[in-house]
Amino acid sequence: MSAAFRPANQDSALVRWLLVGAAVLVAVVMLVLPLAAVLAEALRRGLGVALAAIAEPDTMAAIRLTLLVAVLTVPLNLVGGVAAAWCIAKHDFPGKRLLVTLIELPFAVSPVIAGMVFVLMFGAQGWFGPWLQARDIQVVFALPGLVLATLFVTFPFVARTVLPLMQEQGRAEEEAAATLGASGVQTFLRVTLPNVKWGLLAGVLLCNARAMGEFGAVSVVSGHIRGETNTMPLHVEILYNEYQFAGAFAVAALLAVLGLVTLAAKTLLERLAGRSTGARA
Amino acid sequence: MSATTLSLGRPSPIAAIPGFRLTLGITLAWLGGVVLIPLAALALRPWELGLGGVLAVLADARVLAALQLSFGAAAMAALLDLPLGLLLAWVIVRLRFPGRSALDAALDLPFALPTAVAGIALTALTAPNGWLGAPLEAMFGWKIAFTQAGIVFALMFTGLPFIVRTVEPVLRDMARDAEEAAATLGASRMQTLGRVVLPALLPALLTGFSLAFARSVGEYGSVIFIAGNLPMLTEIAPLLIVVKLEQFDYAGAAVVGMAMLLLSFALLFGINQVQQLLRRGRA
Numbered sequence: 001m002s003a004a005f006r007p008a009n010q011d012s013a014l015v016r017w018l019l020v021g022a023a024v025l026v027a028v029v030m031l032v033l034p035l036a037a038v039l040a041e042a043l044r045r046g047l048g049v050a051l052a053a054i055a056e057p058d059t060m061a062a063i064r065l066t067l068l069v070a071v072l073t074v075p076l077n078l079v080g081g082v083a084a085a086w087c088i089a090k091h092d093f094p095g096k097r098l099l100v101t102l103i104e105l106p107f108a109v110s111p112v113i114a115g116m117v118f119v120l121m122f123g124a125q126g127w128f129g130p131w132l133q134a135r136d137i138q139v140v141f142a143l144p145g146l147v148l149a150t151l152f153v154t155f156p157f158v159a160r161t162v163l164p165l166m167q168e169q170g171r172a173e174e175e176a177a178a179t180l181g182a183s184g185v186q187t188f189l190r191v192t193l194p195n196v197k198w199g200l201l202a203g204v205l206l207c208n209a210r211a212m213g214e215f216g217a218v219s220v221v222s223g224h225i226r227g228e229t230n231t232m233p234l235h236v237e238i239l240y241n242e243y244q245f246a247g248a249f250a251v252a253a254l255l256a257v258l259g260l261v262t263l264a265a266k267t268l269l270e271r272l273a274g275r276s277t278g279a280r281a
Numbered sequence: 282m283s284a285t286t287l288s289l290g291r292p293s294p295i296a297a298i299p300g301f302r303l304t305l306g307i308t309l310a311w312l313g314g315v316v317l318i319p320l321a322a323l324a325l326r327p328w329e330l331g332l333g334g335v336l337a338v339l340a341d342a343r344v345l346a347a348l349q350l351s352f353g354a355a356a357m358a359a360l361l362d363l364p365l366g367l368l369l370a371w372v373i374v375r376l377r378f379p380g381r382s383a384l385d386a387a388l389d390l391p392f393a394l395p396t397a398v399a400g401i402a403l404t405a406l407t408a409p410n411g412w413l414g415a416p417l418e419a420m421f422g423w424k425i426a427f428t429q430a431g432i433v434f435a436l437m438f439t440g441l442p443f444i445v446r447t448v449e450p451v452l453r454d455m456a457r458d459a460e461e462a463a464a465t466l467g468a469s470r471m472q473t474l475g476r477v478v479l480p481a482l483l484p485a486l487l488t489g490f491s492l493a494f495a496r497s498v499g500e501y502g503s504v505i506f507i508a509g510n511l512p513m514l515t516e517i518a519p520l521l522i523v524v525k526l527e528q529f530d531y532a533g534a535a536v537v538g539m540a541m542l543l544l545s546f547a548l549l550f551g552i553n554q555v556q557q558l559l560r561r562g563r564a
Contacts, residue, residue, distance in 0.1 A: 011470065016376055023372035024384065026365050030438055031390045033412060034402035041405055080311035087304035102312055108545070109320075110499020111396075112519035113538045116526060117319035120326050125531045127322065151315045174298045184300035213395025215502035220523060233397040233502065240401055240506065249405075252398045259393035267386060 035256060042253035045246055053247035054254060061227040062235035062251070068143070069218075069231060070211040073150045077207050081158025082200070086188065089166035090174055100163075106155045114152040115220025118145055141223030146231065149217040154207045161203030165196040165273075198273035202266050209262040213255055323542070326535040338536040343512050344521065348540060351518040352548075354429065355497035358436035359444075359490045365437075366444025366489060367482070373445075374452045391442050396502025403435050404506040427509035432517065435503045440493030447489035448482060455481055484556055491552045498545045 011019075042050050053059065084103055088096060106114065121127050122139035132139060139145050169192070177187040193200070215233040222229045224238060232251055239248035327335050338344060373385050391399065407414040407425035417423045425431045455478070463473040501519040509515040516524075518541050525534035 016378075019368065019372050020376055020378050023369050024380075026369060027384055027387050029413070030365075030441060031387045034399065034406055034438065035390060035394070037405045037412060038398060038402045076311075080307060080315075083304040083307035084311070087301060087308055090298045091301045091305075093301075093305070099308070099312075102316070103308075105320075106316060108495055108549075110501065110519050110538070110541060112501045112522050113323065113499065113542065116522055116534055116538055117323050119526055120322040120531055120535060121319060123526075123531065125529055148315070148319075152319065155311075155315055171298060178298050184298075184303070187298065188300070209393070209395075213398070215395060215397040215400075216499075216519065219501070220526060233395050236397045236401065237506075248401060252401055255395045255398045256402075259390075259395060259398070263386070263389055263393040 038249055038252050038256050041245060041249035044249075049246055050250040050253070053244075053250040056247065058227050058230070059235060059247065059251060062230045062232045063254075065143075065146075065228075065230065066212050066232040069146050069150050070208055072147050073154060073211050074204060074208050076151060077154055077158050078204055080155070081160075081203065081207075082162060084159040085162040085166050086192070089163055089169075090171055090192075103159050104156050106152055109152075111153055111214065111216025112220055115149045115217040117152070118148050118221050140221050141225065141229060143229070145221035146218050146229065149221045150211050150214055153214050153217045154210045157207035157210060158200070158203040161206065162196050162200050165199040166192065169195050198269045202269040202273070205262050205265055205269070209259060212258060323535055323538055326532055327539050329532045330536070334532070335536050338533050339540060343516070344518075344537055344540075346513045347516050347518040347521040347537070348544070350429065350432070350516070351498055351541070352544065354432045354436055354517070355440075355494050355500075358433045358440050358497050359493040361433070362437050362440045362444050362493055363486055363490060366441055367448060367486065369441075369445045370448040370452055374449055388442050388445050391439050396439070396500070397506075399438060399503040400435065400506035403431075403438060403503065407431055407434060407507065426507050427515070429515055431507040431509070432504055432515065435507045436497040436500060439500055439503050440497050443492040443496060444486070444489035447492060448485045451482060451485040484559055487552060487556050487559070491549050495545055495549055498541065 054063075084099075087093075088100060119126060119140050122132060122145065123129055124133070124140075126140070128139075139148070173191045173195075174187050177191045182190070212231075213233055214231075215237075218231055219234055219237070222231065222234055224230060224234060226235075226238065230238065232255055236248050236251045236255070239245075239251065327338075330338065369384075369388060373381060373388070394402070404426050405411055407417075409415065409418055409424070409426070411426070414424075414426055417425060423430070425434055459477050459481075460473050463477045464470075468476070499519060501517070501523075504517055505520055508517060508520070510520060518537055522534045522537050525531075525537065
């Protein structure tokens with residue numbers, strides 16, 4: 001197309017290529033290079049060394065703990081998130097906007113603060129610390145603390161992904177089901193769920209990725225006991241601070257792969273759902 | 282909202298969707314137990330020190346330096362991200378080129394990478410022997426890792442997608458005819474961009490700025506590896522909270538946390554007010 005017939009709101013080819021070049025440069029320097037650096041550092045001494053670092057007992061313990069925390073938190077947030085989305089999208093009640101704001105609140109709170117609130121309650125000098133200590137119950141520096149802190153930071157993911165989908169869907173189908181005598185559970189499983197299933201799956205994946213990758217919140221409540229209360233991201237920090245770079249970057253690469261797989265799956269699910277889920281980490 | 286009621290007014294009680302009490306109950310229990318009661322601890326614990334004690338913690342030079350650094354670096358990073366985010370959003374929405382969808386996918390990387398991974402990645406990259414750190418130091422004498430510049434760089438990384446993904450849908454939905462009209466009326470391309478396109482994007486840019494800023498103020502994992510963590514110099518407020526907790530100074534840690542939350546809510550509220558003024562001005 002010659003320049004004379006170029007639409008008025010389109011720039012010349014030179015400007016367009018300059019813009020694309022600048023954008024690609026920004027993306028490479030700020031986004032691609034960091035990822036490449038992790039993978040390159042992990043594989044610097046070869047795949048064998050990286051795999052051996054991952055097979056270390058402390059690292060395997062960290063992987064098991066991370067999976068356990070995710071298995072405990074994700075289902076709880078799935079139930080809570082779906083319940084919240086259902087009650088907000090399908091019903092009217094006073095204080096609804098406040099409830100939506102409160103559900104998103106954990107996104108506005110620093111992960112360190114999310115961990116700290118549980119230390120303030122259950123730590124040695126916490127409100128319930130002495131009571132728990134007298135009964136020999138460990139919350140902070142143990143699994144319950146890790147689960148609570150992870151619940152806090154992953155709290156909004158499912159609700160936030162499913163709510164806009166349920167709102168878009170409207171209420172006509174559920175009202176019809178209710179009029180025809182369907183119970184709440186039947187209505188949810190047969191009418192609502194099929195409409196939001198891909199979005200729900202995307203929300204669960206995002207929730208899981210954050211649960212496995214969370215650092216700040218669990219760092220505060222973990223106590224960093226190797227082989228016991230160390231999740232994978234915390235193990236990266238310990239190895240890194242001990243100058244065991246091969247191990248640190250190998251575990252980090254594993255977490256990066258988890259993130260990439262989640263990202264790819266989310267993109268695929270959004271395509272399946274035919275629209276954006278509106279969920280952002 | 283509910284287009285379903287048509288002219289019938291409110292649906293009759295018989296047709297009401299069931300499950301309201303149960304789901305509201307679950308939601309409130311879940312929200313209260315996991316989020317609200319714990320945050321109440323944050324709101325109440327500082328006052329164990331009394332008002333004087335709280336003020337003394339806030340007046341401590343190390344606390345002030347940490348708060349100033351966290352808020353300053355977050356604002357700086359979000360500001361620097363604005364032109365970069367606008368450029369990236371513009372390119373993926375307006376231009377067609379090979380590799381566009383790969384670029385689009387790469388923009389979500391900061392959302393996808395766990396913060397600790399981002400932290401050691403950015404540190405490896407900008408360290409004196411890193412792929413970026415070595416040439417920058419050799420050519421310009423710039424040091425990034427273990428300085429305040431490193432903190433801003435890490436926060437730019439985590440904040441960038443917030444701006445791109447906020448501007449992108451607005452840009453996509455923006456009608457092109459205003460631009461065409463401006464061009465037809467003799468405006469140069471720069472005039473059109475400055476007077477037609479940018480003003481229309483301003484609310485989205487502000488929203489993106491506040492999202493990136495809010496995230497950056499509390500950011501921990503991606504920052505502590507690159508920061509150097511020297512008190513008064515490169516110690517961010519979340520790290521100071523961790524230090525205070527390790528010293529069993531729970532009330533002091535709670536004061537810093539509460540100050541962070543109140544300050545960032547106040548700033549976000551302010552930005553929100555500016556935005557409403559902008560909207561009203563346009564309407």
